[in-house]
Amino acid sequence: MNMKLIDWPTFIGALVLLLAVTVPLVLFPEAGKEFVNQANTFMTGTFGVLYIVMGLIVFAFLIFVAFSKNGLIKLGDEGEKPEFGTFSWAAMLFAAGIGSSILYWAVIEWAYYYQGPPYGLTPESMEAIRWATAYGIFHWGPIAWAIYTLPALPIAYFYYVRKKPVLKVSEAVRPVLGKLVDGPLGNLIDVLFMFGLLGGAGTTLALGAPMIAEGISDLTGLEATLGLQAGIMLVCTLIFAISSYSGLRRGIKVLSDINIWLALFLLAFIFLFGPTRFLAETTVNSVGVILDNFFRMATWMEPFGNLAQFKETRFPESWTIFYWAWWLVYAPFVGLFVARISRGRTIRQMILGTMIYGTIGCILFFGIMGNFGLYLQLTGQFDVVGFMNANGAPATIIEVINQLPLAKFMVLVFTVLAIIFLATTFDSSSYILASVVQKEIKGEPLRWNRLFWAFALSIMPLVLMFLGGLDTLQTASIVGGFPLIFIMFLLAWSFIKASNTDIRASDDYEPPTIHIKRWKKRNKKKRRSALEVFEEKNREDNE
Numbered sequence: 001m002n003m004k005l006i007d008w009p010t011f012i013g014a015l016v017l018l019l020a021v022t023v024p025l026v027l028f029p030e031a032g033k034e035f036v037n038q039a040n041t042f043m044t045g046t047f048g049v050l051y052i053v054m055g056l057i058v059f060a061f062l063i064f065v066a067f068s069k070n071g072l073i074k075l076g077d078e079g080e081k082p083e084f085g086t087f088s089w090a091a092m093l094f095a096a097g098i099g100s101s102i103l104y105w106a107v108i109e110w111a112y113y114y115q116g117p118p119y120g121l122t123p124e125s126m127e128a129i130r131w132a133t134a135y136g137i138f139h140w141g142p143i144a145w146a147i148y149t150l151p152a153l154p155i156a157y158f159y160y161v162r163k164k165p166v167l168k169v170s171e172a173v174r175p176v177l178g179k180l181v182d183g184p185l186g187n188l189i190d191v192l193f194m195f196g197l198l199g200g201a202g203t204t205l206a207l208g209a210p211m212i213a214e215g216i217s218d219l220t221g222l223e224a225t226l227g228l229q230a231g232i233m234l235v236c237t238l239i240f241a242i243s244s245y246s247g248l249r250r251g252i253k254v255l256s257d258i259n260i261w262l263a264l265f266l267l268a269f270i271f272l273f274g275p276t277r278f279l280a281e282t283t284v285n286s287v288g289v290i291l292d293n294f295f296r297m298a299t300w301m302e303p304f305g306n307l308a309q310f311k312e313t314r315f316p317e318s319w320t321i322f323y324w325a326w327w328l329v330y331a332p333f334v335g336l337f338v339a340r341i342s343r344g345r346t347i348r349q350m351i352l353g354t355m356i357y358g359t360i361g362c363i364l365f366f367g368i369m370g371n372f373g374l375y376l377q378l379t380g381q382f383d384v385v386g387f388m389n390a391n392g393a394p395a396t397i398i399e400v401i402n403q404l405p406l407a408k409f410m411v412l413v414f415t416v417l418a419i420i421f422l423a424t425t426f427d428s429s430s431y432i433l434a435s436v437v438q439k440e441i442k443g444e445p446l447r448w449n450r451l452f453w454a455f456a457l458s459i460m461p462l463v464l465m466f467l468g469g470l471d472t473l474q475t476a477s478i479v480g481g482f483p484l485i486f487i488m489f490l491l492a493w494s495f496i497k498a499s500n501t502d503i504r505a506s507d508d509y510e511p512p513t514i515h516i517k518r519w520k521k522r523n524k525k526k527r528r529s530a531l532e533v534f535e536e537k538n539r540e541d542n543e
């Protein structure tokens with residue numbers, strides 16, 4: 001074990017914060033729940049507008065960067081090929097950033113909107129249906145993926161262009177905070193990020209475990225008890241611990257590829273053997289609704305909601321803001337991970353690839369699985385909403401899958417897929433948590449370190465589950481991730497500051513690497529490449 005590579009203040013800091021939150025929840029579950037719920041209401045209510053604005057700004061910023069000269073910067077050396085092929089890249093990206101929650105919400109999200117529509121519409125009306133099919137896609141769409149992509153910019157830039165062998169959020173804000181990141185402030189930033197991610201993972205497990213348990217219960221006849229859920233979580237932990245332990249190429253990549261093929265199979269099956277025409281038309285239609293109303297949806301709040309004459313729905317807080325917060329806590333992790341796998345791509349390719357492939361993937365899930373449920377409801381084949389109100393969402397999700405041809409086989413596929421989706425998010429999370437608590441990464445973070453965080457990720461939810469506090473965890477991401485809003489701005493600022501400095505330093509304002517050939521031609525005498533200029537700059541920075 002090489003202990004010298006570990007960044008102990010961050011390691012211990014994250015652990016202490018984690019225990020500081022978990023222990024009181026274990027000792028006082030009821031009061032803890034009350035507190036987390038209140039904190040959640042307070043934050044989404046009072047600061048909701050910050051989340052909404054953050055989403056819009058991040059989206060606009062990324063589009064701007066993608067098409068600016070900074071977007072042409074290549075992550076890596078001149079002529080270097082992308083480290084992973086586009087298919088594997090997109091598959092890993094999707095598998096890492098998206099967990100089992102997509103199976104949960106894609107199937108059932110519409111049912112909530114159908115009963116509690118936005119804009120004060122009448123529940124279960126035609127208008128409510130129209131929005132119900134669109135809002136899920138919107139919450140998993142371009143703004144959400146933009147939130148995921150932003151941290152990747154500075155992180156990838158420092159890792160591959162300035163060649164600093166550190167995968168840390170704090171390192172990515174160095175251009176703005178300077179030497180401050182070497183002190184407690186840097187540790188604090190990393191600890192906050194880790195804490196947010198653990199909160200987000202808690203939300204994921206809190207949703208995923210009961211759904212997988214229902215699937216297994218449906219297949220085996222066992223009751224979906226807490227014990228079963230705990231057993232499932234242990235098995236999942238084992239799978240992702242093994243994957244994370246095996247590393248990026250052997251573990252994570254292989255599992256991601258399986259994940260994508262199985263997901264494509266499930267989607268194709270539902271599409272072909274379900275109501276194909278209805279699914280296709282409804283999906284296209286909802287994409288249209290979003291395009292038509294993008295900014296309306298992206299800015300909808302209820303400023304007059306608490307005046308007596310208006311009926312407050314709390315839809316923005318319960319959904320859009322909750323979602324932005326949840327994407328946000330995962331964002332630095334996905335950023336770190338996307339950065340790690342994007343060697344050899346340009347910033348533009350990385351931005352557009354993440355936003356486009358990510359959104360398309362989510363459209364497929366919501367369009368096919370969600371609209372299949374809606375179809376069952378509208379045709380009266382299965383009363384999804386009634387069943388959900390009586391038996392809860394997880395059982396309903398499995399029941400929807402049970403309406404397919406080859407029902408039991410499809411429930412099996414669905415359940416296995418949920419487990420793999422969970423594992424592929426958690427193996428990369430533990431990989432990244434391990435990276436963040438290391439001073440330096442030689443190739444990959446240390447193995448024992450990866451294993452440690454793999455278990456840390458699920459032990460806390462496991463303990464809470466036994467104490468009945470799993471619901472509390474669902475909102476943990478919002479409470480845990482609030483400071484990240486500000487870190488997002490620092491990250492954007494940092495990227496622009498550093499890349500602009502470097503572009504200017506390369507004499508003729510050409511972006512580095514991609515235009516190096518043209519640059520060299522024009523500067524025949526000066527043989528210094530742009531990269532050398534940056535490396536020199538880098539050395540100066542370090543001194």
Ligand code: NM2
Pocket residue numbers: 097098099100101102203204326327328330425
């Ligand atoms: N997001 C994509 O549980 C999961 O699927 C992981 C969830 C942020 C809503 C991420």
